Every structure is written in C-alpha cells, then in structure tokens.
Amino acid sequence: LRLEVExxxxxLPVVGRSSTDSMTGRxxxxxxxxxxxxxxxxxxxxxxxxxxxxxxxxxxxxxPATGLDISREPLLHPEVDGPHHTIRLGKVRTDLLxxxxxxxxxxxxxxxxxxxDVAGGxxxxxxxMVGLIDxxxxxxxxxxxxxKRQGLAAAARGDEETELVLSLPLSIAAAGxxxxxxxxxxxxxARAAKLLTLAAPVSHRVLRRWYVRALIDHIHAVxxxxxxxxxxxxxxxLATEVERLATYEDTWDRLQILQRFTGELTGAAxxxxxxxxxxxxxxxxxxxxTVRVYLLGDDGVLRSVAHATTIDxxxxxxxxxxxxxxLPGPLVVRTGVAAMFHNRxxxxxxxxxxxxxxxxxxxxxxxxxxxGAHMIGLLSMTFAAVSEVDEATxxxxxxxxxxxxxxxxxxxxxLERADAARRRLxxxxxxxxxFAGSLDFEATLDAVNRLLVPSLADWSIVQLLRDGELxxxxxxxxxPGQLEWARSMKGRFPMAGQxxxxxxxxxxxxxxxxxxxxxxxxxxxxxxxxxxxxxxxxLGMSSxxxxxxxxxxxxxxxxxxxxADSGRRYAPEDVSFVEDVARRAALALETxxxxxxxxxxxxxxQRVADVTQRMLARRHNTVVDFEVSVPELxxxxxxxxxxxxxxxxxxxxxxSLIVGGIGIMNIMLASVLERIRxxxxxxxxxxxxxxxxxxxx
Numbered sequence: 001l002r003l004e005v006e007x008x009x010x011x012l013p014v015v016g017r018s019s020t021d022s023m024t025g026r027x028x029x030x031x032x033x034x035x036x037x038x039x040x041x042x043x044x045x046x047x048x049x050x051x052x053x054x055x056x057x058x059x060x061x062x063x064p065a066t067g068l069d070i071s072r073e074p075l076l077h078p079e080v081d082g083p084h085h086t087i088r089l090g091k092v093r094t095d096l097l098x099x100x101x102x103x104x105x106x107x108x109x110x111x112x113x114x115x116x117d118v119a120g121g122x123x124x125x126x127x128x129m130v131g132l133i134d135x136x137x138x139x140x141x142x143x144x145x146x147x148k149r150q151g152l153a154a155a156a157r158g159d160e161e162t163e164l165v166l167s168l169p170l171s172i173a174a175a176g177x178x179x180x181x182x183x184x185x186x187x188x189x190a191r192a193a194k195l196l197t198l199a200a201p202v203s204h205r206v207l208r209r210w211y212v213r214a215l216i217d218h219i220h221a222v223x224x225x226x227x228x229x230x231x232x233x234x235x236x237x238l239a240t241e242v243e244r245l246a247t248y249e250d251t252w253d254r255l256q257i258l259q260r261f262t263g264e265l266t267g268a269a270x271x272x273x274x275x276x277x278x279x280x281x282x283x284x285x286x287x288x289x290t291v292r293v294y295l296l297g298d299d300g301v302l303r304s305v306a307h308a309t310t311i312d313x314x315x316x317x318x319x320x321x322x323x324x325x326x327l328p329g330p331l332v333v334r335t336g337v338a339a340m341f342h343n344r345x346x347x348x349x350x351x352x353x354x355x356x357x358x359x360x361x362x363x364x365x366x367x368x369x370x371x372g373a374h375m376i377g378l379l380s381m382t383f384a385a386v387s388e389v390d391e392a393t394x395x396x397x398x399x400x401x402x403x404x405x406x407x408x409x410x411x412x413x414x415l416e417r418a419d420a421a422r423r424r425l426x427x428x429x430x431x432x433x434x435f436a437g438s439l440d441f442e443a444t445l446d447a448v449n450r451l452l453v454p455s456l457a458d459w460s461i462v463q464l465l466r467d468g469e470l471x472x473x474x475x476x477x478x479x480p481g482q483l484e485w486a487r488s489m490k491g492r493f494p495m496a497g498q499x500x501x502x503x504x505x506x507x508x509x510x511x512x513x514x515x516x517x518x519x520x521x522x523x524x525x526x527x528x529x530x531x532x533x534x535x536x537x538x539l540g541m542s543s544x545x546x547x548x549x550x551x552x553x554x555x556x557x558x559x560x561x562x563x564a565d566s567g568r569r570y571a572p573e574d575v576s577f578v579e580d581v582a583r584r585a586a587l588a589l590e591t592x593x594x595x596x597x598x599x600x601x602x603x604x605x606q607r608v609a610d611v612t613q614r615m616l617a618r619r620h621n622t623v624v625d626f627e628v629s630v631p632e633l634x635x636x637x638x639x640x641x642x643x644x645x646x647x648x649x650x651x652x653x654x655x656s657l658i659v660g661g662i663g664i665m666n667i668m669l670a671s672v673l674e675r676i677r678x679x680x681x682x683x684x685x686x687x688x689x690x691x692x693x694x695x696x697x
Contacts, residue, residue, distance in 0.1 A: 001053040008046040024105040087218045089164040089211050092234050097151040097162050100204040104144065106197045107186050108137050128185070135182035139175035143168055143215065164211065173219035176212045183208060202241065210237040254393070257285045258400055265408040266682070266691050271295070274412055275306030278379065278405045283308045286397055287389055288381040289362065293369075293405070294321070294329060295377040298572050299516065302329055302377065312359070327351060328366045329378050336375070338367040338402070340395060343385065361385035365394060367402035371410045379405060407678055414671045418664045424577055425660035427455065431581055432652060435588030439595040448559075448585045449476035456578060457561035458568075459486075459539070463503050464549070464557035464589075470503055473557070486539075503558040506546045510555045512575050515544040543569040547582040551590035559585070591641065 031038055031051050038051040111133040118125055125133075146166055154162040183200070190199040200208075214231035221228045261281045268274040275293040282291040293306040302321040323330045328351060332339050341347040341364040348355045358364075362382045369376040379402045383394055434447045445462060452460040453476050462474040477483040506513055518541045542563050549557035559582050563569060672679075679692055 004050045024109045084167040087166045091161040094154045094162045101148045132182045135178040140179035173216045176216045206241045274408045279306045279308035290382045292380045332366045365398040369406040418667045441592040444592040445474045458564040459562035461560040506558045512547040540564045545570045549586040551586040
C-alpha cells in the first residue's frame with residue numbers, strides 16, 4: 001500500500017531525534033517507524049512525501065528515506081532579491097545545537113497552533129502576538145531550517161561538533177533582527193505563563209544571539225562594500241555570557257547577605273541586639289576581620305557597644321573616644337563622611353598613634369551611623385589586604401550595613417526612650433503613693449530610700465539640716481552586710497561634703513551636681529586621709545549624683561545617689577528625673593515633719609487639759625459640775641493637711657500618666673512616619689504585616 005501527500009512547501013521533511021518534550025516531528029517519526037519505505041519527490045506544486053506499508057508487520061525501527069539527503073538545500077528556492085552569500089560561522093557542539101533548535105521548533109509549533117485556532121474561529125490574538133508569530137515562523141525560516149539540517153547530519157555522522165555554513169540572501173539581516181526580538185518576546189510570554197513552552201535556557205539564548213548577530217554583521221559588511229568580519233568563536237560568546245552572569249550572581253549573593261542581615265535586624269528589639277547582629281553578620285557573611293560599633297553619648301563620647309573579630313589583635317584598643325580626639329572615628333563623626341584607609345601605611349601616616357594596632361596589612365573602613373541630621377554613632381570594619389571581597393564592594397557593603405543599622409538603632413533608641421518615659425512615669429506614680437502612705441517621719445525616710453535603691457542607685461544617703469549643720473539622716477543599701485559596714489564607718493571620717501563640692505554646695509545653691517565618672521583624680525579630691533581614700537575605693541563607686549531636697553519652706557537637705565558594684569553610670573538626662581523624685585520626697589518629708597510637730601503640740605494640749613481636770617476636781621470637792629474642752633483645731637488642721645496632700649499627689653500622678661501617654665504615642669507616630677520608605681522596602685522584599693508590627697511594638 002502506497003500513500004502520498006502533496007505539499008506546497010519548498011523545504012525537505014526531516015526526522016528529528018527522539019525526545020519526550022518535543023512538540024514537532026512525531027508524525028514523520030511514526031511514518032519512518034511503521035513504513036517499509038518512504039521518501040520525497042519533487043512536484044510542480046512543491047513536493048510529494050510518500051510512504052509504503054507492507055502486508056507483513058515490520059520491526060518497529062525507523063527506516064531511512066529513500067534517496068534523501070537531509071543536509072541538502074531546499075528542493076525549491078523561493079524568489080529572493082539578489083544573490084545568496086556563504087557565511088561560515090564556525091563550530092558549535094552538536095547536542096547544544098539540536099537542543100536549541102528543538103526548543104525553537106516547539107515555539108514555532110505552538111505559535112502555528114495559535115494561528116490555526118484563530119483561523120478556525122477562536123479568540124483573536126493581540127497585535128503584538130500576531131507580529132511575533134510571523135517573525136518566528138516565516139521571516140527566518142530558511143536559516144533556521146538550514147541550521148537544523150546541518151545539526152542532524154552531524155549527529156547522524158556521530159560528530160560532537162557541527163561546522164555551520166549558511167548560504168543566505170541579503171534580506172536575511174532585517175529578518176534576523178525581527179527574529180531575535182520575536183524570540184526574546186516569546187521568552188517573556190513563556191516566563192509570564194502565556195505559552196506552554198518554557199523560556200529558553202541561557203545557553204540557547206547565547207547560541208541564537210551569537211549566530212544571528214554574526215549573520216547580520218556579515219550582511220551589513222557586504223552591503224557596505226567592506227570585507228565581512230570574522231565571526232567570533234561560539235565559546236568566546238559563551239565565556240562572555242558566563243562572565244556577565246557571574247557578575248549578576250555576585251550581586252545576587254550580596255543581596256542575599258543584605259536580606260538576611262535586614263531580616264535579623266527586624267527581629268532585634270534592643271540596641272544591644274541590633275549592634276550584636278551587625279557585628280556578627282559583618283564577620284560571618286562579609287568576611288571582615290574586626291568589627292566595632294560605637295554609639296555617641298550626650299556627653300560627646302563615642303562608646304563601643306559591640307565588637308567581633310576573627311584575628312588576634314593587641315589589647316590596646318579604643319573602647320571610648322571623645323569627639324575632639326585625633327582618631328578616624330571622631331573624624332568621621334565630626335565630618336559626617338565615611339573614610340577608608342587602604343593599608344597600614346596610609347592609616348599611620350594620618351594617625352601615627354595607631355601604629356602597631358593591626359599586626360598584618362589591613363584595610364580600614366569607618367562609616368557614620370546617621371539618619372538624616374541625627375548622628376547616632378559609627379561602624380568600623382577592617383578587611384585583610386587579600387580578601388575575597390574587593391574594596392569597592394567592601395565600601396558598598398559597609399555603607400549599606402551602616403544605613404540599615406542606623407535606622408534600626410534609631411527605632412530601638414526611640415522605643416527605649418518611650419519605654420524609659422513610661423517606666424519613669426510609673427515610678428513617679430509609685431513614689432507618690434509610697435510617700436503618701438504614712439505621716440510618720442522615720443517611715444517616710446525609709447520609704448524614700450527603699451524606692452531609690454536599687455532602681456536608681458546602689459547607695460542612697462539622705463542628709464538633712466539640723467541647727468544649720470548637715471547630718472546623715474538615712475543610709476541605705478540593698479545588701480544588709482554592706483549597709484552594716486557603711487554604718488560602722490559613720491563618724492570616723494569627715495563628710496565629703498565638708499570639702500569642695502558635694503551635699504553642702506547643693507544645699508547652698510539649690511542646684512544638683514552630677515559626677516558621671518568618678519575617676520581617680522576626683523576620688524583623691526574627696527578623700528581627707530589615706531585610710532579615707534581606701535574606704536572610698538572599697539565602695540567601688542563608678543558614678544554619683546547629688547540633688548537638693550526643696551520643699552515649701554526652701555532647701556532643707558540633699559540626697560546623694562551612688563552607683564557602685566552594678567557598674568551603672570548616671571547620664572545628664574537622669575538629673576531632671578531624680579530631681580522630680582526628690583521634690584516629691586521633700587514634700588513628703590516636710591509634711592511628715594509638720595505632722596510630727598503638730599502631733600507634739602496636740603499632746604501638750606492634752607496634758608494641760610488633764611492637769612486642769614484634776615485641779616478643778618479637787619477644788620470642787622470631787623463634784624463634777626464643770627467640763628474641760630480640748631480645742632480640735634489642731635486635729636482638724638492635720639486632717640485637712642492630709643486630705644490636701646493626698647488629693648494633690650493623686651492629681652499630679654494622673655496628669656503625669658496622661659502627659660506621658662501622649663508623649664509615647666507621639667514618639668511612636670513620628671517613628672512610623674519617618675520610616676515609611678523603610679517599611680515600603682521591607683514589604684517589597686517579603687516582610688509581612690506581622691514583621692512590621694514587631695518592628696515598632
């Protein structure tokens with residue numbers, strides 16, 4: 001049985017390689033497998049494809065076409081303008097060539113089906129899609145089929161590489177431009193899931209750009225009357241693409257590092273956690289040798305709050321730096337501009353005092369931690385002279401990490417300040433309640449000390465004026481053993497206040513004194529003898545503050561607060577808060593003293609009334625024809641005083657809580673409004689609403 005099919009096309013039918021993902025060639029493969037023979041003949045209309053089926057079943061093995069050379073040119077050339085030009089492109093791996101052409105055949109097949117669906121009454125295609133179909137299926141068909149035939153012929157011979165030689169008309173240049181643009185558009189449709197065929201792999205895109213661009217350059221040179229350029233080897237084009245993609249890969253890796261870093265910053269709530277995340281990531285992911293984060297205090301001192309290192313460095317380090325110090329860190333904070341020192345020679349030439357700090361050749365980066373005009377601190381990193389990360393990338397990463405750290409720190413500092421304000425308001429309310437709990441003078445003194453220690457001090461000393469002299473009325477420490485030792489020292493040494501400064505000066509001026517750092521020179525000034533100096537050193541004092549006790553009648557004492565074994569330090573912003581507490585304590589002590597005096601007066605009146613009662617009884621011969629009345633004025637005055645005191649303290653506490661709540665809400669609102677861009681960026685890289693809420697709450 002002989003079957004014939006006539007077709008008006010001019011290209012030879014080609015049996016492709018067997019493939020499970022191919023959308024074309026299955027029909028011809030079936031014919032070649034089932035027929036006892038098949039072939040192609042020229043006809044007046046184009047070509048006739050025939051197949052013969054035997055009466056007996058044949059083995060299911062493909063049979064070659066009779067007299068068919070798949071590497072030959074088309075049977076019939078279409079009419080073209082001008083002669084054909086031979087273009088030698090060079091060698092390409094045969095398997096890659098056939099895989100790329102099979103993928104393009106799939107695209108062509110799917111686009112042809114889409115066109116057939118439209119012709120059969122289906123939905124109309126967008127105009128852009130129609131142009132794409134024409135460019136892929138028609139414009140470049142001759143070159144595409146020629147390359148496919150050469151690849152199949154090389155595969156049939158077992159050649160690992162295919163020498164591509166094409167004979168094409170001059171019009172192929174414009175068609176090639178359209179073909180490349182159409183295939184790029186088809187890839188975009190595929191990535192958008194608008195085609196069943198997947199987007200072309202990178203190697204396929206490199207191959208088609210290489211040979212189509214070589215064809216176009218050859219044709220343009222011929223048209224201009226110039227010698228055709230030698231096509232670059234395909235391996236050169238592939239290497240160029242690999243180099244380009246390697247750059248993207250490096251960029252992607254860096255973005256991943258920054259994404260992990262910003263993700264960890266999102267989960268960090270406190271200043272300590274944020275700075276620790278920065279130091280750890282810089283050493284672990286970025287490859288920095290040393291990392292240090294400094295925060296700028298209100299006193300103009302840069303203090304190290306986080307440190308990480310992967311190398312052994314000398315113990316001579318700069319944990320604290322003043323802004324006027326001639327060092328890289330203070331210089332960056334003063335100027336607001338990041339600095340980089342490429343090697344030790346450059347660093348020590350500018351800062352000779354840093355010679356010997358780094359044992360090996362190193363590159364130092366110092367970047368400011370700043371949000372707008374708000375200077376928060378600085379970030380310092382060092383890298384080895386030979387590092388996997390080049391200096392330009394180092395500079396970019398340090399700047400990006402500094403910006404992200406600064407924004408996270410600003411958030412944490414704002415939240416910590418809001419929390420501190422809330423805790424201080426709660427503390428003031430608690431103080432008001434504690435001070436109003438008793439009108440007994442000694443009980444009030446004890447309440448003052450127990451409120452201050454350990455929340456605001458390790459040691460608390462209350463000194464009151466008695467007959468023009470300051471006396472220690474109360475001394476307190478949370479450790480009974482330490483307290484007993486301190487009381488045993490009482491009277492053995494002159495008060496520090498008798499020398500320059502201290503409580504007497506505060507009482508005389510009514511102004512507080514802050515000793516943020518009790519250094520050796522100040523201790524020498526406070527001590528009167530060597531033994532006194534040893535006692536002061538035994539206390540281990542690190543910071544001190546003296547605030548006046550000022551009531552309605554003026555200043556009548558002072559409270560001295562000391563930080564010692566806890567290692568904490570007072571800051572300038574602590575002074576106003578402690579002064580507020582001291583004012584409440586002064587009013588409570590003054591009220592308790594007034595009540596004690598009035599209670600004594602009332603007792604005297606009662607004793608006079610008793611004596612008068614007995615005298616009158618003797619004079620009236622025990623006949624009780626009289627009555628002795630005790631004036632209740634003093635008792636009523638005491639009751640009114642207590643009532644007014646409680647009402648005033650309650651009102652003050654309520655107002656403080658309301659004002660503090662408003663302040664905290666304003667801080668939170670300002671923090672959110674100033675960081676809208678950061679929220680947008682974090683949402684863009686995958687942060688959820690829960691992550692954003694956790695960032696601010």
